[in-house]
Amino acid sequence: MRYPTGFVRGVLAVGVLAGAAATLGARAEPQAPKILIDSVAGHDSFDLYCSPCHGRTGQGDGPVALALKSRPADLTRLTELGGGTFPAEGVRAFVTGVGRPIAAHGTSEMPVWGPFFRYFESDIRVRERVANIVTYIESLQREPAVSTDQGARLFKTYCASCHGANGRGAGPASEQFRKIPPDLTKYTARNGGVFPSERVRRIVDGTGVAAHGDRDMPVWGDAFQGGREGLTADGARARIDLIVRFLEAIQERAAH
Numbered sequence: 001m002r003y004p005t006g007f008v009r010g011v012l013a014v015g016v017l018a019g020a021a022a023t024l025g026a027r028a029e030p031q032a033p034k035i036l037i038d039s040v041a042g043h044d045s046f047d048l049y050c051s052p053c054h055g056r057t058g059q060g061d062g063p064v065a066l067a068l069k070s071r072p073a074d075l076t077r078l079t080e081l082g083g084g085t086f087p088a089e090g091v092r093a094f095v096t097g098v099g100r101p102i103a104a105h106g107t108s109e110m111p112v113w114g115p116f117f118r119y120f121e122s123d124i125r126v127r128e129r130v131a132n133i134v135t136y137i138e139s140l141q142r143e144p145a146v147s148t149d150q151g152a153r154l155f156k157t158y159c160a161s162c163h164g165a166n167g168r169g170a171g172p173a174s175e176q177f178r179k180i181p182p183d184l185t186k187y188t189a190r191n192g193g194v195f196p197s198e199r200v201r202r203i204v205d206g207t208g209v210a211a212h213g214d215r216d217m218p219v220w221g222d223a224f225q226g227g228r229e230g231l232t233a234d235g236a237r238a239r240i241d242l243i244v245r246f247l248e249a250i251q252e253r254a255a256h
């Protein structure tokens with residue numbers, strides 16, 4: 001009898017997880033690991049199948065995480081990284097393994113759950129179980145700090161070192177550049193009293209800029225998506241929008 005790859009991976013994962021949880025959780029009773037629970041409630045499935053790696057609160061700090069090469073994703077930041085919208089369909093697809101090239105390459109340590117659950121229960125129940133898990137993960141999302149000065153804080157973090165806290169240039173790091181960071185408070189005055197938000201957005205994003213790479217100003221559209229930040233394209237756009245709105249708010253009033 002041949003088992004689907006996803007099934008084998010799933011069973012191995014649950015076995016390993018149950019074993020690890022028993023070893024690591026001092027008070028865990030030694031007992032045969034239960035592979036499929038009757039409850040299809042989202043938090044029950046999450047506790048058994050996901051929390052060993054992703055942690056009880058979903059932050060990627062479960063007991064098994066230490067044994068993995070790649071860090072389990074922090075599942076509480078998906079809304080934030082997606083620019084304010086919970087990517088329900090993406091999560092569902094990732095969890096069930098649809099559209100993940102993983103079964104083929106075997107590079108991910110995250111089990112493919114679709115085939116695993118389908119081995120034990122009907123398609124209808126699998127769909128219900130997975131939908132409940134996805135809803136549960138949505139309920140774990142951290143509230144993105146909603147505040148009118150979000151843009152101000154982003155500007156302080158990413159821009160003030162060169163452009164100054166008030167956007168007028170001459171931040172502490174500005175000395176070392178070929179071009180002095182320009183005063184960012186003059187757009188409205190120079191544009192006949194109207195803030196050219198689309199033009200500013202493109203400058204900050206980097207899409208409005210010729211590609212010779214001789215500018216001192218980082219390309220923020222890329223920077224927010226790379227490295228430690230790791231935002232999605234939507235997340236980067238949302239962040240840049242907040243910054244641009246802040247810039248609009250600090251414009252010097254046009255002289256009448």
Ligand code: HEC
Nearest residue numbers: 013049050053070071072073091094095108109110111113
């Ligand atoms: C054996 C450890 C392990 C278990 C168990 C596990 N995951 Fe993961 N998961 C990972 C790792 C590691 C990643 C990081 C990406 C990768 O390696 O593919 C990840 C990534 C994810 C992502 C992608 C997040 C993103 O950045 O888009 C989602 C969603 C996810 N897991 C949900 C779940 C759910 C739901 C369950 C339970 C049904 C679960 N995981 C069980 C290890 C695990």
Ligand code: HEC
Nearest residue numbers: 158159162177179180181182203204215216217218220243
């Ligand atoms: C490392 C220093 C540095 C940082 C950090 C920086 N900038 Fe700049 N910025 C510059 C310099 C230098 C220029 C001048 C033009 C050039 O080199 O591209 C500039 C130009 C600009 C311009 C175009 C001004 C004009 O009309 O000519 C805008 C808008 C701008 N920056 C916004 C931002 C925003 C918003 C951030 C934060 C997300 C930021 N900058 C962070 C150095 C920086």
